[in-house]
Amino acid sequence: MSSDLPLAGKTGVIFGVANKRSIAWAIAQAWHKAGAKLIFNYQGERLKENVEELAGTFGEDTLILPCDVSSDEQIDTFFAEVKKQTDRVDLLLHSVAFAPREALAGEFVATTRQAFSTAHDISAYSLVGLTRAVLPFMEKNGGSIVAMTYLGAARVVPHYNVMGVAKAALEASVRYLANDLGRKKIRVNAISAGPMNTLAARGVAGLTEMLKHYELRAPLHRNVELEELGATGLFLATDGAAAITGQTMYVDSGFSVMAM
Numbered sequence: 001m002s003s004d005l006p007l008a009g010k011t012g013v014i015f016g017v018a019n020k021r022s023i024a025w026a027i028a029q030a031w032h033k034a035g036a037k038l039i040f041n042y043q044g045e046r047l048k049e050n051v052e053e054l055a056g057t058f059g060e061d062t063l064i065l066p067c068d069v070s071s072d073e074q075i076d077t078f079f080a081e082v083k084k085q086t087d088r089v090d091l092l093l094h095s096v097a098f099a100p101r102e103a104l105a106g107e108f109v110a111t112t113r114q115a116f117s118t119a120h121d122i123s124a125y126s127l128v129g130l131t132r133a134v135l136p137f138m139e140k141n142g143g144s145i146v147a148m149t150y151l152g153a154a155r156v157v158p159h160y161n162v163m164g165v166a167k168a169a170l171e172a173s174v175r176y177l178a179n180d181l182g183r184k185k186i187r188v189n190a191i192s193a194g195p196m197n198t199l200a201a202r203g204v205a206g207l208t209e210m211l212k213h214y215e216l217r218a219p220l221h222r223n224v225e226l227e228e229l230g231a232t233g234l235f236l237a238t239d240g241a242a243a244i245t246g247q248t249m250y251v252d253s254g255f256s257v258m259a260m
């Protein structure tokens with residue numbers, strides 16, 4: 001890798017690749033092209049082969065490790081394995097979310113205690129748990145942590161329901177983490193993406209209509225491309241964003257500025 005590349009010599013940890021349409025894969029590709037060495041998680045044996053195949057394109061020796069973020073033990077084991085490879089991590093991507101399918105249709109008022117708790121645990125708390133675990137690796141040189149969010153955190157998006165409430169917790173966590181870690185030169189930001197046709201998004205009722213609605217209403221009159229999320233993920237990872245922390249950055253063709 002040329003040392004002129006903006007992320008040359010940096011190591012990134014990527015949480016959230018499920019397949020080639022995953023937002024995490026788009027950001028991983030951008031970080032890789034910019035010279036970063038990457039380590040990937042996969043959630044359970046079901047997704048191992050996919051992640052192996054994709055990450056393998058970055059070199060046979062790319063480390064991929066299991067980690068279900070709902071388990072503290074798995075997070076600890078994941079980072080203990082990372083430690084065997086490196087003492088230093090510069091970048092962390094959190095591109096993970098889950099809520100039971102029945103909570104992502106119909107009315108929010110029907111959300112069960114269990115669905116509420118699961119959505120918050122996996123989609124919001126996990127950022128706090130992963131950040132705490134990566135901290136010793138960033139303590140000396142600082143770092144950049146990026147999480148993925150959606151407009152349903154700030155406004156009502158039909159069917160997004162409890163995931164919107166969990167994303168609000170995620171975005172607030174980004175701000176609190178940014179304050180905790182700023183003195184260590186660790187920045188924490190979120191990218192609020194427009195709707196993308198991914199595995200997770202297909203769990204939300206009405207995705208097709210939502211994509212059409214963005215085309216019709218967003219100032220740019222089109223949906224967002226995966227590569228564009230990759231480019232913003234790269235920007236947040238580089239020194240170009242050295243003074244940006246605690247923010248939610250909208251990459252949504254401008255949809256969020258519209259009222260009508």
Ligand SMILES: NC(=O)c1ccc[n+]([C@@H]2O[C@H](COP(=O)([O-])OP(=O)(O)OC[C@H]3O[C@@H](n4cnc5c(N)ncnc54)[C@H](O)[C@@H]3O)[C@@H](O)[C@H]2O)c1
Pocket residue numbers: 015016017018019021022023024042043047067068069070094095096097098122148149150151192193194195196197198199200201
């Ligand atoms: N697709 C969209 O429209 C959209 C828009 C804005 C934000 N986002 C956010 O982007 C992120 C990535 O989603 P995506 O759209 O790329 O879909 P995706 O299905 O490709 O990725 C979701 C990832 O979450 C992981 N995950 C779920 N539960 C987990 C657990 N318990 N432990 C570890 N990993 C777990 C899955 O394995 C998967 O890799 C999510 O935070 C999502 O909310 C998506």
